[in-house]
Amino acid sequence: MALRDNYGIPIxxxxxxxxxxxxxxxxxxxxxxxxxxxxxxIVGPQTRAALF
Structure with a gap:
């Protein structure tokens, strides 16, 4: 949901x-x-940190 709601990326x-x-x-x-x-x-540590 963060991808869609915060970054406008459709899921x-x-x-x-x-x-x-x-x-x-x-x-x-x-x-x-x-x-x-x-x-x-993959939502690893770096991706997770960038998301939140």
Whole structure:
């Protein structure tokens, strides 16, 4: 939800469903790219720190 609400990155038409699927992974990758982070689709320590 933070990707959509705080950064305007869409997470798919179904919204948040509690599953870390391809829509979420793609949104995380997009956020990582925009933030200058390593793009791997995983919310590790660096991505988490950048999100919050």
């Amino acid at each position: 798919g038409s179904s919204g948040a469903d509690g599953i870390y699927g391809s829509n979420t992974r793609n949104a995380v990758r997009q956020f990582q790219q925009r933030s200058g982070l390593r793009v791997d689709g």
